[in-house]
Amino acid sequence: MGITFRKETFRDDFTFKNSPEHIKRFPFPFHEDAYMYAVNIEPHVVGPKGSVLENLIDVDEHYVAEMQDRALVLAEDPLRCQSLPHMTLAGWDLLELLMEQQASGYPEHFTLTRDGDRWRWINRPLGIDDTFTFGDTSTLPYGPMEYITRQSQGDFCILDQRDGNLWMDAGMVTTQADWSLDFDIGMNFFEWHAPVPLAHEKGIFVRALKFLTNIQQGKPARRLNWTMTINPRLDTSPENYHKWGPDRTTVTPENVGDKVHLRVELQSFWRLPRSNGIVFPIRCYLIKMDELVTQPKWARRLHRVIRDLPDELATYKGLTRYRPTLVEWLSKLDDGSPTSPGFGPD
Amino acid sequence: MAAKSIISRPVYGTLSPQPGKQHLFIADAEGALAIAEMAERAPPGFFDDAEIVFIPGPDGKHIAALEALKPAQFHQAPSFASLLPRLRQTLANAHMGVRLYLSGTEGLIGQAMQVALETGIDHTSIQTEHRGSLARRMQCVHCKGITENVTTQPATCAHCGLLLLVRDHYSRRIAAFQGVCINAEDRSEIPPMEEIFR
Structure with a gap:
């Protein structure tokens, strides 16, 4: 039995929704009733059946709609996908990784067959059946990174490792939480994180870089990050901030449940075998408040986290304008009873 | 000097003579003073292998001071845009061992560094000194x-x-x-x- 892909939009009429099964598998990011930065990196190993970790590269009911939204973003702004000249080999590494993972996790939807360098890739949800020569860019309609990331959920950054640092030298970034690949491409790990408040002083990035530069092939790692988005909009890029920014003024006590979305990024980190680069998929999950609060523990916990969030973090995450309305709405769902440890619903 | 703020913001130093076969200076306006001051600390004959490219400010000052250093070549350009083709060619033809020195406004340092990066020069090997406007x-x-x-x-x-x-x-x-x-x-x-x- 395969996935039933939803027909939905992430712009204009915003018809995006999660099915009841998808609400339960949502990667709720708070393991306790408070939030502060931490180097919360752990091995990226397979998790329980039915969770977003059932496969290391997750494909879900939003796959087809997300790929359609990505195509719209790229048609408008091709600079959301860039690869510096020395990154083509890493692009082939990524193509191999994503084809292998998607084909082994979802054989009813994806098939990869290999005869030496002649590869055949069948992507049934998107109606693709291509035969190409691995390593020969002229046999694909796009460069290898762009080809496969037009067929894979989430943003992808490919980092080159040199001089003891990681360099953001290629990426497909159309569903980002307010950072610009076009501006940041070519920067090192500390430079592209420069605008993040508080974390530099806590030494977070020094420790994170040390961890990441030591990642070994076949031993990926992961972490969760989060923010909030008004309307289920994937493209919250700085490029279009003047278009989506006004959404933040539209939150009222009546529409919080439908408009305000928790946005969770499942970030994973994989060593690439030929290029020795690291690929950093940033998989975005959205859930509207009405859906989230169907799990009473999540409602209570989210209330406490948002209420107690340090102002600097609330500002950085862009919550300031609607935080009071959101906290007031969530407070009605928090009877003060304790929440059980861990991420999952009760 | 610009105040240090976040990590991606450039930090500038003070020009100092580097070991190398060839020295390329690019400066605008008050950046000339950084070169002149460095010259006082440079070994004799240092400018025999140097090229100075200078974009004077609106006041047209400092040209004579740079010429007085007697570099192997002195080139005066009216603007960065007009300098660009020459700079690209100079850097593309440069040999290993060329050292790059940039001084003056942030815009000049940044744009000259951009061209250098495109020709494969590592940004950490470039000497920079900020002088003049913080624009x-x-x-x-x-x-x-x-x-x-x-x-x-x-x-x-x-x-x-x-x-x-x-x-x-x-x-x-x-x-x-x-x-x-x-x-x-x-x-x-x-x-x-x-x-x-x-």
Whole structure:
């Protein structure tokens, strides 16, 4: 039995929704009733059946709609996908990784067959059946990174490792939480994180870089990050901030449940075998408040986290304008009873 | 000197003579003074293998001071844009062992470094010294247009007209600071414009 892909939009009429099964598998990011930065990196190993970790590269009911939204973003702004000249080999590494993972996790939807360098890739949800020569860019309609990331959920950054640092030298970034690949491409790990408040002083990035530069092939790692988005909009890029920014003024006590979305990024980190680069998929999950609060523990916990969030973090995450309305709405769902440890619903 | 703020914001030093076979200086306006002061600390004959490329400021000063250093070549350019083809060729033909020294405004240092990076020179090997104006070269993240000599916070994009927060976030590849709409959420909020990059 395969996935039933939803027909939905992430712009204009915003018809995006999660099915009841998808609400339960949502990667709720708070393991306790408070939030502060931490180097919360752990091995990226397979998790329980039915969770977003059932496969290391997750494909879900939003796959087809997300790929359609990505195509719209790229048609408008091709600079959301860039690869510096020395990154083509890493692009082939990524193509191999994503084809292998998607084909082994979802054989009813994806098939990869290999005869030496002649590869055949069948992507049934998107109606693709291509035969190409691995390593020969002229046999694909796009460069290898762009080809496969037009067929894979989430943003992808490919980092080159040199001089003891990681360099953001290629990426497909159309569903980002307010950072610009076009501006940041070519920067090192500390430079592209420069605008993040508080974390530099806590030494977070020094420790994170040390961890990441030591990642070994076949031993990926992961972490969760989060923010909030008004309307289920994937493209919250700085490029279009003047278009989506006004959404933040539209939150009222009546529409919080439908408009305000928790946005969770499942970030994973994989060593690439030929290029020795690291690929950093940033998989975005959205859930509207009405859906989230169907799990009473999540409602209570989210209330406490948002209420107690340090102002600097609330500002950085862009919550300031609607935080009071959101906290007031969530407070009605928090009877003060304790929440059980861990991420999952009760 | 510009105050240090966030990690992506460039930090400039003081020019000092480096071991090398060839020395290429690129300076504008008061950047000439950085070269002249370095010359006092340079070993005899240092400028025999040096080329100085200079874009004078509006006051036209410092040309004679640089010529007096007797570099192997002295070239005066009217603007950075007009210098660009020559600079690209010089760097493309440069041998290993060429050392690059940039001094003057942030816009000059940034744009010369951008060309050097394109020809494969590592940015950490380049000597820089900031002199003169703190005016910023800014890229609008929305329309991608570059506005030169930004002195105010916020600043108006010369291309799309949005009111932009001039961030400290800096791209060496684009040679510009990032400008992001400061009132994107509510265009009726118009913060006062202050002259802070002088």
